[in-house]
Amino acid sequence: MQKILEVKNITKIYKMYKGNFDRLKEVFLKKTYHKEFVSNSNISFDLYMGETLGIIGVNGAGKSTILKIIAGVTNPTSGEILRHGRVTALLELGTGFNDELSGYENIFLNGTLIGMSEQECAQKAKEIIAFSELGDYINEPIKTYSSGMKMRLAFSIAIYSEPQVLIVDEALSVGDAHFGAKCTKALKQRKEQNMSIIYVSHDLNSLKLLCDRVLLLNHGKLIEEGKPEDVINSYYFLISKLNDEADEIKINDLSQNSFGSFDIEIQKVAILGEKSNSELISSGENATIEIYLKSLSMFENITIGIHIRDKFGQDIYGTNTYYQKINISLDEGEYLCSFKMPLNIGVGKYSLGCAVHTGESHMQKCFHWLDHAAEFEVSGVEGNIFIGLCRLEPTITVLKKEDLNYEYTKNQKLS
Structure with a gap:
Protein backbone atom coordinates (compact mmCIF):
# COMPACT_ATOMS: atom_id res chain seq x y z
CA MET A 1 0.00 0.00 0.00
CA ASN A 233 -12.82 -1.34 23.92
CA SER A 234 -9.42 -0.26 25.23
CA TYR A 235 -10.77 3.32 25.32
CA TYR A 236 -13.71 2.13 27.46
CA PHE A 237 -11.18 0.50 29.80
CA LEU A 238 -9.21 3.75 29.96
CA ILE A 239 -12.34 5.72 30.89
CA SER A 240 -13.16 3.21 33.63
CA LYS A 241 -9.65 3.61 35.03
CA LEU A 242 -10.18 7.37 35.43
CA ASN A 243 -12.58 6.70 38.32
CA ASP A 244 -10.60 3.76 39.68
CA GLU A 245 -8.89 5.39 42.67
CA ALA A 246 -8.22 2.01 44.32
CA ASP A 247 -6.51 0.71 41.14
CA GLU A 248 -8.78 -2.34 41.04
CA ILE A 249 -9.70 -2.43 37.35
CA LYS A 250 -7.59 -4.60 35.07
CA ILE A 251 -7.86 -6.22 31.64
CA ASN A 252 -8.52 -9.95 31.51
CA ASP A 253 -5.29 -11.67 30.46
CA LEU A 254 -7.23 -13.97 28.12
CA SER A 255 -9.43 -11.37 26.41
CA GLN A 256 -8.92 -7.73 25.43
CA ASN A 257 -12.71 -7.36 25.37
CA SER A 258 -13.02 -8.07 29.10
CA PHE A 259 -12.03 -5.84 32.01
CA GLY A 260 -13.07 -4.85 35.51
CA SER A 261 -12.28 -5.49 39.17
CA PHE A 262 -13.87 -8.98 38.76
CA ASP A 263 -15.36 -8.86 42.30
CA ILE A 264 -18.50 -9.79 40.39
CA GLU A 265 -17.69 -11.85 37.31
CA ILE A 266 -19.76 -12.61 34.23
CA GLN A 267 -19.13 -16.33 33.77
CA LYS A 268 -21.39 -17.14 30.84
CA VAL A 269 -23.85 -15.39 28.52
CA ALA A 270 -26.44 -17.03 26.27
CA ILE A 271 -29.30 -15.77 24.08
CA LEU A 272 -32.09 -18.11 22.97
CA GLY A 273 -35.24 -17.65 20.93
CA GLU A 274 -38.42 -18.83 22.66
CA LYS A 275 -39.49 -20.92 19.64
CA SER A 276 -36.15 -21.75 18.05
CA ASN A 277 -34.41 -22.51 21.38
CA SER A 278 -31.19 -21.41 19.68
CA GLU A 279 -29.16 -18.36 18.66
CA LEU A 280 -30.98 -18.35 15.28
CA ILE A 281 -33.97 -16.15 16.05
CA SER A 282 -36.80 -14.70 13.95
CA SER A 283 -37.47 -10.97 14.04
CA GLY A 284 -40.33 -10.38 16.49
CA GLU A 285 -39.72 -13.66 18.33
CA ASN A 286 -39.47 -13.50 22.11
CA ALA A 287 -35.88 -14.06 23.25
CA THR A 288 -34.17 -14.55 26.59
CA ILE A 289 -30.69 -13.28 27.41
CA GLU A 290 -29.19 -15.25 30.29
CA ILE A 291 -26.25 -13.81 32.24
CA TYR A 292 -24.57 -16.11 34.75
CA LEU A 293 -22.74 -14.22 37.51
CA LYS A 294 -20.46 -15.04 40.42
CA SER A 295 -20.15 -12.59 43.31
CA LEU A 296 -17.17 -12.81 45.65
CA SER A 297 -18.81 -10.73 48.40
CA MET A 298 -21.92 -8.75 49.32
CA PHE A 299 -22.64 -5.71 47.12
CA GLU A 300 -25.58 -3.28 47.05
CA ASN A 301 -27.06 -1.09 44.29
CA ILE A 302 -25.64 -3.22 41.48
CA THR A 303 -26.41 -2.48 37.82
CA ILE A 304 -26.52 -5.25 35.20
CA GLY A 305 -26.67 -4.16 31.57
CA ILE A 306 -26.62 -5.39 27.99
CA HIS A 307 -25.83 -3.87 24.59
CA ILE A 308 -26.50 -5.22 21.10
CA ARG A 309 -24.22 -4.35 18.18
CA ASP A 310 -24.72 -4.92 14.47
CA LYS A 311 -22.19 -6.39 12.04
CA PHE A 312 -20.48 -2.98 11.75
CA GLY A 313 -19.93 -2.84 15.52
CA GLN A 314 -22.50 -0.05 15.98
CA ASP A 315 -24.60 -0.03 19.14
CA ILE A 316 -28.22 -0.47 18.12
CA TYR A 317 -29.73 -1.04 21.57
CA GLY A 318 -28.72 -1.04 25.19
CA THR A 319 -30.38 -1.04 28.58
CA ASN A 320 -29.61 -1.92 32.18
CA THR A 321 -31.31 -2.44 35.52
CA TYR A 322 -30.56 1.18 36.51
CA TYR A 323 -32.61 2.50 33.58
CA GLN A 324 -35.33 -0.07 34.29
CA LYS A 325 -35.44 1.11 37.94
CA ILE A 326 -34.66 -2.35 39.33
CA ASN A 327 -32.63 -2.34 42.55
CA ILE A 328 -30.22 -5.29 42.85
CA SER A 329 -28.15 -6.46 45.81
CA LEU A 330 -25.94 -9.56 45.73
CA ASP A 331 -24.50 -11.76 48.44
CA GLU A 332 -21.54 -14.05 47.91
CA GLY A 333 -22.54 -16.79 45.48
CA GLU A 334 -23.74 -17.51 41.94
CA TYR A 335 -26.68 -15.84 40.19
CA LEU A 336 -28.64 -15.92 36.94
CA CYS A 337 -29.93 -12.63 35.52
CA SER A 338 -32.43 -12.86 32.64
CA PHE A 339 -33.53 -10.19 30.16
CA LYS A 340 -36.70 -11.23 28.29
CA MET A 341 -38.05 -9.25 25.36
CA PRO A 342 -39.40 -9.53 21.80
CA LEU A 343 -36.43 -9.23 19.46
CA ASN A 344 -37.85 -6.50 17.22
CA ILE A 345 -34.78 -5.93 15.06
CA GLY A 346 -34.00 -6.58 11.41
CA VAL A 347 -32.45 -9.59 9.72
CA GLY A 348 -28.69 -9.82 10.20
CA LYS A 349 -25.86 -10.93 12.47
CA TYR A 350 -25.36 -9.32 15.88
CA SER A 351 -23.14 -9.49 18.94
CA LEU A 352 -24.14 -9.12 22.56
CA GLY A 353 -22.15 -7.42 25.31
CA CYS A 354 -22.77 -7.26 29.06
CA ALA A 355 -21.58 -5.24 32.02
CA VAL A 356 -21.89 -5.25 35.80
CA HIS A 357 -21.20 -1.99 37.61
CA THR A 358 -22.70 0.59 39.96
CA GLY A 359 -24.76 3.59 38.91
CA GLU A 360 -25.75 4.49 35.36
CA SER A 361 -22.71 3.24 33.44
CA HIS A 362 -19.49 1.25 33.69
CA MET A 363 -17.59 4.53 33.96
CA GLN A 364 -18.39 4.47 37.67
CA LYS A 365 -17.37 1.36 39.63
CA CYS A 366 -16.92 -1.37 37.01
CA PHE A 367 -17.00 -4.98 38.21
CA HIS A 368 -16.94 -6.59 34.77
CA TRP A 369 -17.28 -5.34 31.19
CA LEU A 370 -17.54 -8.13 28.62
CA ASP A 371 -17.87 -7.35 24.93
CA HIS A 372 -18.73 -10.04 22.34
CA ALA A 373 -20.12 -12.16 25.16
CA ALA A 374 -22.38 -13.97 22.67
CA GLU A 375 -23.35 -13.86 19.02
CA PHE A 376 -26.72 -14.47 17.39
CA GLU A 377 -28.45 -14.16 14.04
CA VAL A 378 -31.88 -12.83 13.15
CA SER A 379 -33.24 -14.75 10.18
CA GLY A 380 -36.80 -14.41 8.95
CA VAL A 381 -39.65 -12.25 10.21
CA GLU A 382 -42.69 -13.16 12.29
CA GLY A 383 -45.67 -11.22 10.95
CA ASN A 384 -45.32 -8.33 8.51
CA ILE A 385 -42.09 -7.76 6.59
CA PHE A 386 -40.24 -4.49 7.25
CA ILE A 387 -37.04 -2.76 6.11
CA GLY A 388 -34.16 -1.64 8.34
CA LEU A 389 -33.11 -2.47 11.89
CA CYS A 390 -36.14 -1.41 13.96
CA ARG A 391 -39.57 -3.03 14.00
CA LEU A 392 -41.95 -0.25 15.05
CA GLU A 393 -45.40 -1.76 14.20
CA PRO A 394 -47.36 1.39 13.16
CA THR A 395 -51.14 1.85 13.13
CA ILE A 396 -52.14 3.07 9.65
CA THR A 397 -55.38 4.86 8.75
CA VAL A 398 -56.62 6.39 5.48
CA LEU A 399 -59.47 8.93 5.47
CA LYS A 400 -61.11 10.89 2.67
CA LYS A 401 -60.73 14.64 3.06
CA GLU A 402 -64.44 15.19 3.78
CA ASP A 403 -64.34 12.47 6.46
CA LEU A 404 -61.30 14.16 7.99
CA ASN A 405 -63.12 17.53 8.06
CA TYR A 406 -66.14 15.87 9.66
CA GLU A 407 -64.02 14.29 12.41
CA TYR A 408 -62.35 17.66 13.08
CA THR A 409 -65.72 19.51 13.31
CA LYS A 410 -67.18 16.85 15.63
CA ASN A 411 -64.19 16.99 17.99
CA GLN A 412 -64.36 20.81 18.09
CA LYS A 413 -68.02 20.63 19.18
CA LEU A 414 -67.26 18.02 21.84
CA SER A 415 -64.51 20.16 23.34
Whole structure:
Protein backbone atom coordinates (compact mmCIF):
# COMPACT_ATOMS: atom_id res chain seq x y z
CA MET A 1 0.00 0.00 0.00
CA GLN A 2 1.21 3.49 -0.86
CA LYS A 3 1.98 5.84 2.04
CA ILE A 4 0.37 9.28 1.74
CA LEU A 5 1.56 10.60 5.12
CA GLU A 6 4.40 9.66 7.47
CA VAL A 7 4.46 10.85 11.08
CA LYS A 8 7.90 10.24 12.56
CA ASN A 9 8.74 10.59 16.26
CA ILE A 10 6.68 13.74 16.81
CA THR A 11 7.14 15.46 20.16
CA LYS A 12 5.51 18.78 21.04
CA ILE A 13 6.44 20.57 24.27
CA TYR A 14 4.76 23.79 25.32
CA LYS A 15 6.40 26.25 27.72
CA MET A 16 3.93 27.32 30.43
CA TYR A 17 4.58 30.76 31.96
CA LYS A 18 2.73 32.38 34.87
CA GLY A 19 2.77 35.67 32.97
CA ASN A 20 4.41 37.60 30.13
CA PHE A 21 6.91 39.17 32.51
CA ASP A 22 8.37 35.71 33.17
CA ARG A 23 9.02 35.38 29.44
CA LEU A 24 11.05 38.59 29.50
CA LYS A 25 12.98 37.54 32.60
CA GLU A 26 13.86 34.23 30.96
CA VAL A 27 15.25 36.03 27.88
CA PHE A 28 17.37 38.56 29.75
CA LEU A 29 18.35 36.71 32.92
CA LYS A 30 19.04 33.39 31.19
CA LYS A 31 17.13 31.49 33.88
CA THR A 32 14.17 29.13 33.54
CA TYR A 33 10.83 30.65 34.52
CA HIS A 34 8.54 28.17 32.83
CA LYS A 35 7.16 24.69 33.28
CA GLU A 36 7.01 22.25 30.39
CA PHE A 37 3.84 20.57 29.20
CA VAL A 38 4.36 17.60 26.89
CA SER A 39 1.35 17.53 24.55
CA ASN A 40 2.75 14.86 22.19
CA SER A 41 5.53 12.43 23.04
CA ASN A 42 7.39 10.49 20.34
CA ILE A 43 4.32 9.69 18.20
CA SER A 44 4.86 7.73 14.98
CA PHE A 45 2.40 6.28 12.47
CA ASP A 46 1.74 6.09 8.73
CA LEU A 47 -1.39 6.88 6.73
CA TYR A 48 -2.02 4.97 3.50
CA MET A 49 -3.80 6.03 0.32
CA GLY A 50 -7.56 5.51 0.59
CA GLU A 51 -7.40 4.73 4.33
CA THR A 52 -9.56 6.32 7.01
CA LEU A 53 -7.69 6.60 10.29
CA GLY A 54 -9.51 7.44 13.52
CA ILE A 55 -7.90 9.03 16.56
CA ILE A 56 -9.50 8.80 20.02
CA GLY A 57 -8.52 9.65 23.56
CA VAL A 58 -9.85 11.44 26.62
CA ASN A 59 -9.65 15.24 26.79
CA GLY A 60 -6.03 16.38 27.00
CA ALA A 61 -4.67 13.26 25.29
CA GLY A 62 -2.96 15.31 22.56
CA LYS A 63 -5.36 14.69 19.65
CA SER A 64 -5.78 18.29 18.54
CA THR A 65 -2.04 19.00 18.82
CA ILE A 66 -1.00 16.14 16.52
CA LEU A 67 -3.65 17.22 13.99
CA LYS A 68 -2.38 20.81 14.01
CA ILE A 69 1.18 19.57 13.45
CA ILE A 70 0.09 17.35 10.54
CA ALA A 71 -1.88 20.26 9.03
CA GLY A 72 1.13 22.57 9.38
CA VAL A 73 -0.65 24.96 11.77
CA THR A 74 2.05 24.49 14.41
CA ASN A 75 5.56 23.06 14.37
CA PRO A 76 6.75 20.08 16.40
CA THR A 77 9.48 20.40 19.02
CA SER A 78 11.14 17.38 17.42
CA GLY A 79 10.34 14.80 14.77
CA GLU A 80 9.11 15.26 11.22
CA ILE A 81 6.02 14.97 9.01
CA LEU A 82 6.38 13.69 5.45
CA ARG A 83 3.38 14.69 3.31
CA HIS A 84 3.01 13.06 -0.10
CA GLY A 85 0.05 15.16 -1.23
CA ARG A 86 -2.21 18.10 -0.37
CA VAL A 87 -3.42 18.08 3.26
CA THR A 88 -6.63 19.94 4.13
CA ALA A 89 -7.79 20.28 7.72
CA LEU A 90 -11.20 21.00 9.26
CA LEU A 91 -10.11 21.96 12.76
CA GLU A 92 -11.67 24.77 14.82
CA LEU A 93 -14.79 26.24 13.21
CA GLY A 94 -14.18 29.61 11.62
CA THR A 95 -10.47 29.04 11.06
CA GLY A 96 -9.50 30.63 7.74
CA PHE A 97 -12.68 32.74 7.50
CA ASN A 98 -12.96 36.54 7.59
CA ASP A 99 -16.13 37.46 9.49
CA GLU A 100 -16.57 40.71 7.59
CA LEU A 101 -16.56 39.04 4.16
CA SER A 102 -19.48 37.18 2.60
CA GLY A 103 -19.65 33.41 2.37
CA TYR A 104 -18.92 33.66 -1.36
CA GLU A 105 -15.81 35.80 -0.80
CA ASN A 106 -14.66 33.39 1.90
CA ILE A 107 -14.74 30.52 -0.59
CA PHE A 108 -11.83 32.25 -2.34
CA LEU A 109 -10.08 33.27 0.90
CA ASN A 110 -10.37 29.91 2.63
CA GLY A 111 -9.77 27.96 -0.57
CA THR A 112 -6.53 29.85 -1.19
CA LEU A 113 -5.37 29.21 2.38
CA ILE A 114 -5.79 25.45 1.98
CA GLY A 115 -3.92 25.35 -1.32
CA MET A 116 -6.50 25.97 -4.05
CA SER A 117 -5.74 28.38 -6.87
CA GLU A 118 -8.11 31.27 -7.61
CA GLN A 119 -9.09 29.49 -10.83
CA GLU A 120 -9.96 26.29 -8.90
CA CYS A 121 -12.10 28.31 -6.46
CA ALA A 122 -13.97 29.97 -9.35
CA GLN A 123 -14.52 26.65 -11.13
CA LYS A 124 -15.89 24.90 -8.03
CA ALA A 125 -17.77 27.78 -6.37
CA LYS A 126 -21.18 26.63 -7.70
CA GLU A 127 -20.62 23.05 -6.47
CA ILE A 128 -19.45 24.30 -3.08
CA ILE A 129 -22.51 26.53 -2.69
CA ALA A 130 -24.87 23.75 -3.79
CA PHE A 131 -23.34 21.22 -1.39
CA SER A 132 -23.43 23.67 1.53
CA GLU A 133 -27.17 24.34 0.94
CA LEU A 134 -26.67 27.94 2.10
CA GLY A 135 -28.70 29.43 -0.76
CA ASP A 136 -28.94 33.24 -0.66
CA TYR A 137 -27.06 33.30 2.66
CA ILE A 138 -23.87 32.76 0.66
CA ASN A 139 -23.89 36.52 -0.04
CA GLU A 140 -24.27 37.47 3.63
CA PRO A 141 -21.27 38.22 5.92
CA ILE A 142 -19.85 35.22 7.80
CA LYS A 143 -20.43 37.05 11.11
CA THR A 144 -24.19 36.50 10.60
CA TYR A 145 -23.74 32.71 10.26
CA SER A 146 -24.56 30.17 12.96
CA SER A 147 -21.92 27.57 13.88
CA GLY A 148 -23.80 25.02 11.78
CA MET A 149 -23.73 27.29 8.72
CA LYS A 150 -20.00 27.88 9.13
CA MET A 151 -19.45 24.12 9.34
CA ARG A 152 -21.46 23.59 6.14
CA LEU A 153 -19.34 26.09 4.24
CA ALA A 154 -16.01 24.92 5.71
CA PHE A 155 -16.74 21.25 4.95
CA SER A 156 -17.96 22.05 1.43
CA ILE A 157 -14.79 24.00 0.60
CA ALA A 158 -12.60 21.28 2.10
CA ILE A 159 -14.26 18.39 0.26
CA TYR A 160 -14.11 20.20 -3.11
CA SER A 161 -10.47 21.21 -2.68
CA GLU A 162 -9.78 17.56 -3.57
CA PRO A 163 -7.06 16.96 -0.97
CA GLN A 164 -5.07 13.74 -0.81
CA VAL A 165 -5.50 13.87 2.99
CA LEU A 166 -8.53 15.38 4.75
CA ILE A 167 -8.40 15.98 8.52
CA VAL A 168 -11.79 16.19 10.26
CA ASP A 169 -11.75 17.16 13.96
CA GLU A 170 -15.24 16.99 15.51
CA ALA A 171 -16.57 19.29 12.76
CA LEU A 172 -19.46 16.95 11.92
CA SER A 173 -20.78 17.18 15.49
CA VAL A 174 -21.99 20.72 14.70
CA GLY A 175 -25.18 21.12 12.70
CA ASP A 176 -28.22 19.04 11.84
CA ALA A 177 -28.54 15.30 11.29
CA HIS A 178 -29.38 15.73 7.59
CA PHE A 179 -26.16 17.53 6.74
CA GLY A 180 -24.14 15.21 9.00
CA ALA A 181 -25.41 12.22 7.01
CA LYS A 182 -24.63 14.06 3.76
CA CYS A 183 -21.06 14.68 4.95
CA THR A 184 -20.61 11.04 5.93
CA LYS A 185 -21.82 9.94 2.48
CA ALA A 186 -19.41 12.40 0.82
CA LEU A 187 -16.50 11.09 2.90
CA LYS A 188 -17.30 7.51 1.85
CA GLN A 189 -17.42 8.54 -1.82
CA ARG A 190 -14.08 10.37 -1.59
CA LYS A 191 -12.57 7.38 0.18
CA GLU A 192 -13.58 5.19 -2.76
CA GLN A 193 -11.68 7.68 -4.93
CA ASN A 194 -8.55 7.03 -2.79
CA MET A 195 -8.72 10.13 -0.60
CA SER A 196 -7.21 9.45 2.85
CA ILE A 197 -8.99 10.72 5.96
CA ILE A 198 -7.90 11.36 9.53
CA TYR A 199 -11.04 11.48 11.64
CA VAL A 200 -11.38 12.57 15.27
CA SER A 201 -14.76 12.24 16.97
CA HIS A 202 -16.40 11.37 20.28
CA ASP A 203 -19.11 9.58 18.24
CA LEU A 204 -17.69 6.08 18.57
CA ASN A 205 -20.32 4.56 16.27
CA SER A 206 -19.23 6.84 13.40
CA LEU A 207 -15.61 5.80 14.02
CA LYS A 208 -16.57 2.15 13.69
CA LEU A 209 -18.51 2.86 10.52
CA LEU A 210 -15.92 5.04 8.75
CA CYS A 211 -12.49 3.96 9.98
CA ASP A 212 -10.19 1.17 8.83
CA ARG A 213 -7.84 1.69 11.76
CA VAL A 214 -7.94 3.66 15.03
CA LEU A 215 -5.18 5.16 17.21
CA LEU A 216 -5.62 5.61 20.98
CA LEU A 217 -3.74 8.49 22.59
CA ASN A 218 -3.30 9.01 26.33
CA HIS A 219 -1.24 11.73 28.04
CA GLY A 220 0.33 12.61 24.70
CA LYS A 221 1.49 9.08 23.90
CA LEU A 222 0.27 6.59 21.31
CA ILE A 223 -0.67 3.60 23.44
CA GLU A 224 -2.56 1.41 20.94
CA GLU A 225 -3.51 1.11 17.28
CA GLY A 226 -5.58 -1.50 15.50
CA LYS A 227 -9.12 -2.44 14.48
CA PRO A 228 -11.74 0.13 15.53
CA GLU A 229 -13.73 -2.15 17.82
CA ASP A 230 -10.64 -3.46 19.65
CA VAL A 231 -9.17 -0.01 20.22
CA ILE A 232 -12.54 1.43 21.30
CA ASN A 233 -12.82 -1.34 23.92
CA SER A 234 -9.42 -0.26 25.23
CA TYR A 235 -10.77 3.32 25.32
CA TYR A 236 -13.71 2.13 27.46
CA PHE A 237 -11.18 0.50 29.80
CA LEU A 238 -9.21 3.75 29.96
CA ILE A 239 -12.34 5.72 30.89
CA SER A 240 -13.16 3.21 33.63
CA LYS A 241 -9.65 3.61 35.03
CA LEU A 242 -10.18 7.37 35.43
CA ASN A 243 -12.58 6.70 38.32
CA ASP A 244 -10.60 3.76 39.68
CA GLU A 245 -8.89 5.39 42.67
CA ALA A 246 -8.22 2.01 44.32
CA ASP A 247 -6.51 0.71 41.14
CA GLU A 248 -8.78 -2.34 41.04
CA ILE A 249 -9.70 -2.43 37.35
CA LYS A 250 -7.59 -4.60 35.07
CA ILE A 251 -7.86 -6.22 31.64
CA ASN A 252 -8.52 -9.95 31.51
CA ASP A 253 -5.29 -11.67 30.46
CA LEU A 254 -7.23 -13.97 28.12
CA SER A 255 -9.43 -11.37 26.41
CA GLN A 256 -8.92 -7.73 25.43
CA ASN A 257 -12.71 -7.36 25.37
CA SER A 258 -13.02 -8.07 29.10
CA PHE A 259 -12.03 -5.84 32.01
CA GLY A 260 -13.07 -4.85 35.51
CA SER A 261 -12.28 -5.49 39.17
CA PHE A 262 -13.87 -8.98 38.76
CA ASP A 263 -15.36 -8.86 42.30
CA ILE A 264 -18.50 -9.79 40.39
CA GLU A 265 -17.69 -11.85 37.31
CA ILE A 266 -19.76 -12.61 34.23
CA GLN A 267 -19.13 -16.33 33.77
CA LYS A 268 -21.39 -17.14 30.84
CA VAL A 269 -23.85 -15.39 28.52
CA ALA A 270 -26.44 -17.03 26.27
CA ILE A 271 -29.30 -15.77 24.08
CA LEU A 272 -32.09 -18.11 22.97
CA GLY A 273 -35.24 -17.65 20.93
CA GLU A 274 -38.42 -18.83 22.66
CA LYS A 275 -39.49 -20.92 19.64
CA SER A 276 -36.15 -21.75 18.05
CA ASN A 277 -34.41 -22.51 21.38
CA SER A 278 -31.19 -21.41 19.68
CA GLU A 279 -29.16 -18.36 18.66
CA LEU A 280 -30.98 -18.35 15.28
CA ILE A 281 -33.97 -16.15 16.05
CA SER A 282 -36.80 -14.70 13.95
CA SER A 283 -37.47 -10.97 14.04
CA GLY A 284 -40.33 -10.38 16.49
CA GLU A 285 -39.72 -13.66 18.33
CA ASN A 286 -39.47 -13.50 22.11
CA ALA A 287 -35.88 -14.06 23.25
CA THR A 288 -34.17 -14.55 26.59
CA ILE A 289 -30.69 -13.28 27.41
CA GLU A 290 -29.19 -15.25 30.29
CA ILE A 291 -26.25 -13.81 32.24
CA TYR A 292 -24.57 -16.11 34.75
CA LEU A 293 -22.74 -14.22 37.51
CA LYS A 294 -20.46 -15.04 40.42
CA SER A 295 -20.15 -12.59 43.31
CA LEU A 296 -17.17 -12.81 45.65
CA SER A 297 -18.81 -10.73 48.40
CA MET A 298 -21.92 -8.75 49.32
CA PHE A 299 -22.64 -5.71 47.12
CA GLU A 300 -25.58 -3.28 47.05
CA ASN A 301 -27.06 -1.09 44.29
CA ILE A 302 -25.64 -3.22 41.48
CA THR A 303 -26.41 -2.48 37.82
CA ILE A 304 -26.52 -5.25 35.20
CA GLY A 305 -26.67 -4.16 31.57
CA ILE A 306 -26.62 -5.39 27.99
CA HIS A 307 -25.83 -3.87 24.59
CA ILE A 308 -26.50 -5.22 21.10
CA ARG A 309 -24.22 -4.35 18.18
CA ASP A 310 -24.72 -4.92 14.47
CA LYS A 311 -22.19 -6.39 12.04
CA PHE A 312 -20.48 -2.98 11.75
CA GLY A 313 -19.93 -2.84 15.52
CA GLN A 314 -22.50 -0.05 15.98
CA ASP A 315 -24.60 -0.03 19.14
CA ILE A 316 -28.22 -0.47 18.12
CA TYR A 317 -29.73 -1.04 21.57
CA GLY A 318 -28.72 -1.04 25.19
CA THR A 319 -30.38 -1.04 28.58
CA ASN A 320 -29.61 -1.92 32.18
CA THR A 321 -31.31 -2.44 35.52
CA TYR A 322 -30.56 1.18 36.51
CA TYR A 323 -32.61 2.50 33.58
CA GLN A 324 -35.33 -0.07 34.29
CA LYS A 325 -35.44 1.11 37.94
CA ILE A 326 -34.66 -2.35 39.33
CA ASN A 327 -32.63 -2.34 42.55
CA ILE A 328 -30.22 -5.29 42.85
CA SER A 329 -28.15 -6.46 45.81
CA LEU A 330 -25.94 -9.56 45.73
CA ASP A 331 -24.50 -11.76 48.44
CA GLU A 332 -21.54 -14.05 47.91
CA GLY A 333 -22.54 -16.79 45.48
CA GLU A 334 -23.74 -17.51 41.94
CA TYR A 335 -26.68 -15.84 40.19
CA LEU A 336 -28.64 -15.92 36.94
CA CYS A 337 -29.93 -12.63 35.52
CA SER A 338 -32.43 -12.86 32.64
CA PHE A 339 -33.53 -10.19 30.16
CA LYS A 340 -36.70 -11.23 28.29
CA MET A 341 -38.05 -9.25 25.36
CA PRO A 342 -39.40 -9.53 21.80
CA LEU A 343 -36.43 -9.23 19.46
CA ASN A 344 -37.85 -6.50 17.22
CA ILE A 345 -34.78 -5.93 15.06
CA GLY A 346 -34.00 -6.58 11.41
CA VAL A 347 -32.45 -9.59 9.72
CA GLY A 348 -28.69 -9.82 10.20
CA LYS A 349 -25.86 -10.93 12.47
CA TYR A 350 -25.36 -9.32 15.88
CA SER A 351 -23.14 -9.49 18.94
CA LEU A 352 -24.14 -9.12 22.56
CA GLY A 353 -22.15 -7.42 25.31
CA CYS A 354 -22.77 -7.26 29.06
CA ALA A 355 -21.58 -5.24 32.02
CA VAL A 356 -21.89 -5.25 35.80
CA HIS A 357 -21.20 -1.99 37.61
CA THR A 358 -22.70 0.59 39.96
CA GLY A 359 -24.76 3.59 38.91
CA GLU A 360 -25.75 4.49 35.36
CA SER A 361 -22.71 3.24 33.44
CA HIS A 362 -19.49 1.25 33.69
CA MET A 363 -17.59 4.53 33.96
CA GLN A 364 -18.39 4.47 37.67
CA LYS A 365 -17.37 1.36 39.63
CA CYS A 366 -16.92 -1.37 37.01
CA PHE A 367 -17.00 -4.98 38.21
CA HIS A 368 -16.94 -6.59 34.77
CA TRP A 369 -17.28 -5.34 31.19
CA LEU A 370 -17.54 -8.13 28.62
CA ASP A 371 -17.87 -7.35 24.93
CA HIS A 372 -18.73 -10.04 22.34
CA ALA A 373 -20.12 -12.16 25.16
CA ALA A 374 -22.38 -13.97 22.67
CA GLU A 375 -23.35 -13.86 19.02
CA PHE A 376 -26.72 -14.47 17.39
CA GLU A 377 -28.45 -14.16 14.04
CA VAL A 378 -31.88 -12.83 13.15
CA SER A 379 -33.24 -14.75 10.18
CA GLY A 380 -36.80 -14.41 8.95
CA VAL A 381 -39.65 -12.25 10.21
CA GLU A 382 -42.69 -13.16 12.29
CA GLY A 383 -45.67 -11.22 10.95
CA ASN A 384 -45.32 -8.33 8.51
CA ILE A 385 -42.09 -7.76 6.59
CA PHE A 386 -40.24 -4.49 7.25
CA ILE A 387 -37.04 -2.76 6.11
CA GLY A 388 -34.16 -1.64 8.34
CA LEU A 389 -33.11 -2.47 11.89
CA CYS A 390 -36.14 -1.41 13.96
CA ARG A 391 -39.57 -3.03 14.00
CA LEU A 392 -41.95 -0.25 15.05
CA GLU A 393 -45.40 -1.76 14.20
CA PRO A 394 -47.36 1.39 13.16
CA THR A 395 -51.14 1.85 13.13
CA ILE A 396 -52.14 3.07 9.65
CA THR A 397 -55.38 4.86 8.75
CA VAL A 398 -56.62 6.39 5.48
CA LEU A 399 -59.47 8.93 5.47
CA LYS A 400 -61.11 10.89 2.67
CA LYS A 401 -60.73 14.64 3.06
CA GLU A 402 -64.44 15.19 3.78
CA ASP A 403 -64.34 12.47 6.46
CA LEU A 404 -61.30 14.16 7.99
CA ASN A 405 -63.12 17.53 8.06
CA TYR A 406 -66.14 15.87 9.66
CA GLU A 407 -64.02 14.29 12.41
CA TYR A 408 -62.35 17.66 13.08
CA THR A 409 -65.72 19.51 13.31
CA LYS A 410 -67.18 16.85 15.63
CA ASN A 411 -64.19 16.99 17.99
CA GLN A 412 -64.36 20.81 18.09
CA LYS A 413 -68.02 20.63 19.18
CA LEU A 414 -67.26 18.02 21.84
CA SER A 415 -64.51 20.16 23.34
